[in-house]
Amino acid sequence: MRRILLGPQRYVQGEGELANIGRYIGGFGSSALLVAAPSGYERVEARLAEAAARSPFRPVLAAFGGEITRAEIDRLSELQRAAQCDVVVGLGGGKALDTAKAVAHRSRRPCITVPTIASTDAPCSSLAVVYTAEGVFESAMLFDRNPDVVLVDTQIIADAPVRFLVSGFGDALATYFEARAASRAFAPNVAGANSTRAAIAITEECYRILLEDSAQAMAAVEAHVVTPALDDIIEAIILLSGIGFESGGLxxxxxxxxxxxxxxxxxxxxxxxxxxxxxxxxxxxxxxxxxxxxxxxxxxxxxxxxxxxxxxxxxxxxxxxxxxxxxxxxxxxxxxxxxxxxxxxxxxxxxxxxxxxxxx
Ligand SMILES: [Zn+2]
The missing domain is CATH 1.20.1090.10 (Dehydroquinate synthase-like - alpha domain)
Incomplete structure (x- = not known):
């Protein structure tokens, strides 16, 4: 029986980490297509300028329209075809990051995801969930690789409204229960294989952290500060739930x-x-x-x-x-x-x- 574990090539999480993005972009080349909603981009613009001063790179902004549809993926892929950037960087919530992954896949370029809110477990995964223009679930697109780098700046997440973090609790809460059910049924995970013991252990830890640290993490976000509890919760939502759902099964x-x-x-x-x-x-x-x-x-x-x-x-x-x-x-x-x-x-x-x- 085949077991497969999927995950990002590199996961980096810390306070102020976005200032180091130039170093990660530099690993792939000198230009980066930035897929971000205008409002999301504004939140990180100053930090990106600081990052470019530390390790120079050429940014090309691809404004994300807010809904991940097939038409939107086509439109931004066209921008990338014209710009020929070395790497595609997604900045924002799940939909912006999923769109960046799809554009990177189409253009056969590496992908860096930078979640600016911790509202879903999308940043680490190798799939994108596509909706209709009206916001109705359409399908999931599967890619042959996960993001090359997932870069999480915890201060940016601490500065976002708490509702996003709470929504992330909901997404991460499902991971253990869904993986448990799928593994009992020997049902395929996202890679079409059985789950590993590692993936199941990751989902258990994810659930444990949610039960223990959610209240303190919410308090930290209300105060716009990073604490060890918030660090653990962000890791649970983005990394543990991300690997857990994809490798454990839904x-x-x-x-x-x-x-x-x-x-x-x-x-x-x-x-x-x-x-x-x-x-x-x-x-x-x-x-x-x-x-x-x-x-x-x-x-x-x-x-x-x-x-x-x-x-x-x-x-x-x-x-x-x-x-x-x-x-x-x-x-x-x-x-x-x-x-x-x-x-x-x-x-x-x-x-x-x-x-x-x-x-x-
Ligand atoms: Zn989800």
Whole structure:
């Protein structure tokens, strides 16, 4: 049986690390295509100038439009074709980084991801999640390599609104439960192989850190300071959850997230917020130990993640629940990696019960 572990070539995390990006760009050449949303770019502009003064490089800004669609990937790939930069650098949240990975893949150039918020586990992975222009989940694009460098400046993350970090908790919370289910089913991970013991151990550590350090990490971000607890939490969200989901395997929680994106009412919610509710529904679906579901529910409440459909902006009507459930069980969805067959009816029931649990 084949086991595969995926990960970035190099992971660097520290306070003020963005000032060293010139050194990493220099490892690949002298010019860098910077894929960033204008608002995200503004947050790091001064630090990039400081970095270029330390180790010179030629930046070419490719303004990201905000949604990762096939058209947006085509447009930015065209910019890269004209600019012929030596490396593609993504700066921002999950969507900007996924777009940068796709552009790097198309142009066969190395990729550096610089997460400026810790809202998802996208920075380390070798895939991009593509949406329609309306924000509905479309598909996942898989690449043959992970980012060459993942550069995390913890001070930049500490300066971002706390809601992003909390959304990152939701994404990272799913990792252990999904990998556990997928490995029980001997279901394939993102590389199409079985998980390693290393990947499963990483997901367990990720969950442990979330339970221990989330409260202190939130306090650090509220105060815009970096503490050891925030360092551990950032590593859990970006590195441990990143390797964990990709090498451990996904399960029901992310499919329920994908199903939720079919409802326009959820488009104001972040990825991790929808995933968090998906975790609770997965625990119901797989009939996890009641104490475990209670612990997760208490955790969601303690950090302010959604535990009900209402908290996601969704009215609990039979029509809405059916729509989400049907989208969640489409062929190819990782919900079919659970160690038992799952139907739309099962998912409907799990969503209703999770919503009930979250409401009381
Ligand atoms: Zn995710």
């Amino acid at each position: 399960g029901a929680a992310h499919s329920i997230h994908n199903g939720l994106t079919a409802l326009p009412a959820t488009h104001g919610c972040m990825h991790g917020e929808k995933v968090a509710f998906g975790v609770l529904a997965q625990l119901v679906l797989e009939h996890a130990a009641p104490s475990e579901a209670e612990r997760v529910l208490a955790y969601l409440r303690s950090v302010g993640l959604p535990a009900t459909l209402g908290q996601l902006g969704v009215e609990r009507t039979p029509g809405n629940v059916r729509l989400v459930a049907e989208a969640a069980v489409r062929p190819g969805e990782t919900i079919h990696h659970m160690p038992f067959p799952v139907t739309a009816r099962d998912v409907e029931a799990a969503i209703m019960v999770a919503d009930e649990m979250g409401s009381h």
